Amino acid sequence: MDMWTITIIGVSTVFLALISLSFVLMLFRFIFAPRRTVKPSAKSMAQATPAVTTSPDGTIIAVITAAIAASTGHSAASFRIASVEAVGGFNTPAWGYIDRLARAVHGRQANI
Amino acid sequence: MDMWTITIIGVSTVFLALISLSFVLMLFRFIFAPRRTVKPSAKSMAQATPAVTTSPDGTIIAVITAAIAASTGHSAASFRIASVEAVGGFNTPAWGYIDRLARAVHGRQANI
Amino acid sequence: MDMWTITIIGVSTVFLALISLSFVLMLFRFIFAPRRTVKPSAKSMAQATPAVTTSPDGTIIAVITAAIAASTGHSAASFRIASVEAVGGFNTPAWGYIDRLARAVHGRQANI
Amino acid sequence: MWQNILEFLQSTGFAGFADSTMMIGGFIPGELIMLLVALLLLYLGIAKKFEPLLLVPIGFGMLLVNLPLGGIMTPPVGKDTAGLVWYLYQGVKLGIYPPLIFMGVGSMTDFGPLIANPKSLLLGAAAQLGIFVTFIGANFMGFEMKAAASIGIIGGADGPTAIYLTSKLYPDLLPAIAIAAYSYMALVPIIQPPIMKLLTTKKERMIVMDQLRDVSKTEKIIFPIVVTILCGLLLPSAVPLLGSLMLGNLFRETGVTARLSDTAQNALINILTIFLGVAVGATASADKFLQLETLKIIGLGLAAFSVGTAGGILLGKLMNVLSGGKINPLIGSAGVSAVPMAARVSQVVGQKENPGNFLLMHAMGPNVAGVIGSAIAAGVMITFLG
């Protein structure tokens, strides 16, 4: 097959695929989120940050981040706490985690 | 071999194995823990938590957990700090860890 | 080949390699660090710690370590925070991390 | 060039539907149905939170393999490389992933409640009844013996064990059995309570059990070693599963191998769970999955869970009588495994009758015993049929 055919089919396929996808995504807007469009005044670049800080979900992170940032004088953006994890996975119950946590620090077994 | 034989031998083997184990575990009680049985009044479901909180081993965890929980308004059971680790493993000395910790944050080398 | 030959060549090679390396390292001193030799009075074993604590790089670590140590009564050397990581890697921008962090705790999506 | 475009169009998956090896009703390609099944699994995993760590990869693997001409499970031919998931699948086929996943499970499991109450082990044995009753039932329903054993193991309520046994005995049933096992595990809070209430009296359900004794660190260290030796000598074919489970538990308990325990229960188990889930899902080609057998397996799996639950409860009742009323039979149902879901169900059902009753820790004993029990049952099946 010659290169022109490949190029023509290639460019067409890329556009066809992505245009199809964009049609699907336009449907998304009507199916999933008709009333959710809000337009806050975008004053700062931190478009993401306010959402995190003000949503109830983000509170705990914001507090931890701010606390560490405040106590060290570094900007909150320059580091992250990688390992605050939600309890979950493989259904291990909470007492399992607490137990493991205790042993992780002390290398000893907390009797439960 | 027919399915009945397999079933009879199968059920017998499962019971035989677990009954043997349970005899061994009954020995455990006499060998390892004759004087350790305590009966606190079990008022709450959190049978595990008091042990962790009151044992000297659990103190540090309890403090960290409580501190973060208090400052964020979330229950202590809903998250865990996964990575407070005991110093150890492959014999790397403490100075190694401190050094690595410093570099992990700043991407720079602390001269030692 | 007899064992004596192997031994002689072996010992020679080990010394030759490590002596060559040590010559290269002697060059290092002149190339890289001519003015950096300082001689603080080495009073304590903690030769590594002061460098970390006083260098601007080490400040944040020192503060976090000290804070946790202070609030728990454990020595700072007995544990480490393994996961304060520099933002970086695969070029993921800061907003990505904050987003992920939020979801990691709550298992929910912060809309950004 | 128009010829080329036509050829290109024939290489798309849309065209691939037309070449499907399995046309349902003569015109619906089986792959299309399978895509819907895959979407259903993803829905159950994500929206209904049915064991999402497994059902999401399994569902996605099923989706990938049923995109026509995708070739994700093609074996290597001559010097052509195989499909991506075919490589991942080798770890299932060779029996490598399930034991290593079990190692992670072991490092997440606390056998303390079991050590504190050895009688739990009997309940963990009784709840394996579902395995064998279903094995017989599947035989009667016309499955050949290897298939019947694989179906029976669904009653073990333990994913890695079920996948390990099926991959050894009857790999064609892998997706159906894995999906049934994980779905019913997720459904334990719905399946078990009616059976538990039917088989117990209100008085039995209200029994408050004695506080468990403390278990020393030494006992927890010796336990996995003893289990390995004892069960390993009794049933050599259970060594890969039980040995790995116990090695993981040993890493957890020694106090000096926290690094290894941590990796076994995080990075390693997660990597292998992804690989295993996608690979198992990708064995679900239309011609293998869209069979009457699959429906039968789903039905038999439910029976297996129910009989196992009943077995545990009934032995619990007997033990209660023998012990003079000191054992709440509700903890028996936890013996099916499905850790720790089944133990939580015991707690919830018990607390409904008697709000001050805390059965969770007592039910954890039979619960973890059930893991050992079903691994032994799998070992028996491998010994006879493997």
Add this chain to the structure above:
Amino acid sequence: MWQNILEFLQSTGFAGFADSTMMIGGFIPGELIMLLVALLLLYLGIAKKFEPLLLVPIGFGMLLVNLPLGGIMTPPVGKDTAGLVWYLYQGVKLGIYPPLIFMGVGSMTDFGPLIANPKSLLLGAAAQLGIFVTFIGANFMGFEMKAAASIGIIGGADGPTAIYLTSKLYPDLLPAIAIAAYSYMALVPIIQPPIMKLLTTKKERMIVMDQLRDVSKTEKIIFPIVVTILCGLLLPSAVPLLGSLMLGNLFRETGVTARLSDTAQNALINILTIFLGVAVGATASADKFLQLETLKIIGLGLAAFSVGTAGGILLGKLMNVLSGGKINPLIGSAGVSAVPMAARVSQVVGQKENPGNFLLMHAMGPNVAGVIGSAIAAGVMITFLG
């Protein structure tokens, strides 16, 4: 014994230089030049921070393979084991690492900005123009078609895609293409701005775009599934790359598979990045790398990036006109991928004209669309040439 010592000296790498298969100018062993190239790569990665996660392992792999007689890439012969990196290389050769790395990339990628602004996808398509123009250019420069396709994919600005395609079509070019791709990705902040300024007016660059709408969690979950099915049906050969990318993204978005997402984007991607980088670097033996082709590839790679940038910008201009001035064409250049570097460049160039203008989130849409676009382009190449 002196004989033995002599033989030992002949087994050193210094002596190995003398047996080099490639003497440049008749007396400089090619390996020596390659060591310098490796040092240059390490310098770029470490001191200049050019994609260090890839260029450091690649540079080191190149260094190891060019130490004469080190045998780190020797294939197995008879019962002799192979060199260490030969084993690691099998994961590249069999097409395993790039899709799994893509899974990690997927679990690091937020498609929210793309979902919020579906028109981004067109820009992500237009920026793939660089791939095809370079493919034609490489054909004209005398490369055979498989090599030309591999070179063209550099314009996709996406490492795993480039390595996957090249390992399928023309493995000899792996190191040159990988190095060119990662270097130009690192150089995006230098390559793109002049082109962006040349092709846009100051007025266009100052356009402030509308705030993006909120995207719900449900949309983010459905998106990867839709992409997999739609693109997988259209182009089966793109399934390994796109499917893995989308599986990783699904792990990220479900909210119930955080463990898997975490491992995919940390332990798993890091392990595979090390293996892939060292293995790709170790394919750079002197006789394969020290060719005129390598220079041509570096030149063509630059063209690919430039044309891709221009393609995105020009379609951005057109869309701006059609939308009545609501689209800042600067976000088009982000369509080349190089996530998130190219999007940051859009932000920086835009902010220079209008300090209150925040294009970053708008540019993230084309940016992640470009990843999908180049995976599809790679799929086309595999369909025709693989």
Add this chain to the structure above:
Amino acid sequence: MWQNILEFLQSTGFAGFADSTMMIGGFIPGELIMLLVALLLLYLGIAKKFEPLLLVPIGFGMLLVNLPLGGIMTPPVGKDTAGLVWYLYQGVKLGIYPPLIFMGVGSMTDFGPLIANPKSLLLGAAAQLGIFVTFIGANFMGFEMKAAASIGIIGGADGPTAIYLTSKLYPDLLPAIAIAAYSYMALVPIIQPPIMKLLTTKKERMIVMDQLRDVSKTEKIIFPIVVTILCGLLLPSAVPLLGSLMLGNLFRETGVTARLSDTAQNALINILTIFLGVAVGATASADKFLQLETLKIIGLGLAAFSVGTAGGILLGKLMNVLSGGKINPLIGSAGVSAVPMAARVSQVVGQKENPGNFLLMHAMGPNVAGVIGSAIAAGVMITFLG
């Protein structure tokens, strides 16, 4: 049916003891003894904290392989799959795990003290004397040359190096050599001090050394590259071990590859340590391990550590004289490797004479030099005997 039950009983491990290939004294099956040896290793690892990260997996692997009929190390036969640990063992046999573990070790190692004091390297060389003296001794005791070299490397006090060399030269000795190496590393605080006191005067032990100079980040980055090139050219067969060690160290020091360093020293090294430990333990079948050779190896290993310690101390004394009394010979013993245990011993022994004396950082130089030194010694052995 009774026939079937009998057959089943004959498939248990208890019955397997009767078929043991090795009956000690005519009636004690070798496997039973091996189980006791395995329990001893677990005891040493857990209760005595002897290198538990290795001895726990090794002990458990030994336990698993000696459960009769467990088949955990059975190679594949025809279309039957192999035992679980046989697959894990391939990474040892092919020489893959030890270098990758070394990469993790490199990313945990700080070569700063060595760079600050290049003379340390001589001490790291002198302490390898134990390797060669033991090699000669093992030859005299009747071991064939490949076995003797593997035994000698115990004196390198470096686990991955010992396992790598032995797996290349004489795999039958793997468990004995690994166990001896790790046990003596754990016993360094007991083995070394008497030798150190015997060979040094109180005055020598009291010498306070000059503060080490600061080492810049640049030096730490260049160091691993220089070592790889220099030693790799001198001794190509050391490239897999040394190159990996130095790559890990480079990840650690660049400041831009923290992700890779983190994974190399956590998830990756832990996974491979589990696999390697279990696999090495599982090579300890009764017929290979319960030999007089094993006792000889344990004896020779102790000699190797002692001679290495003496070698380092004696060169330390010489260097002290030549430097005009500025070098404390106690840091020489750290040259055996056993990082950082041996350096701590130097510190402790020195501080006992002079409480204000801090030798730790000075001893870290020879300590990490010893790792390089024994890798080079292993390279020489492979060159001549591999």
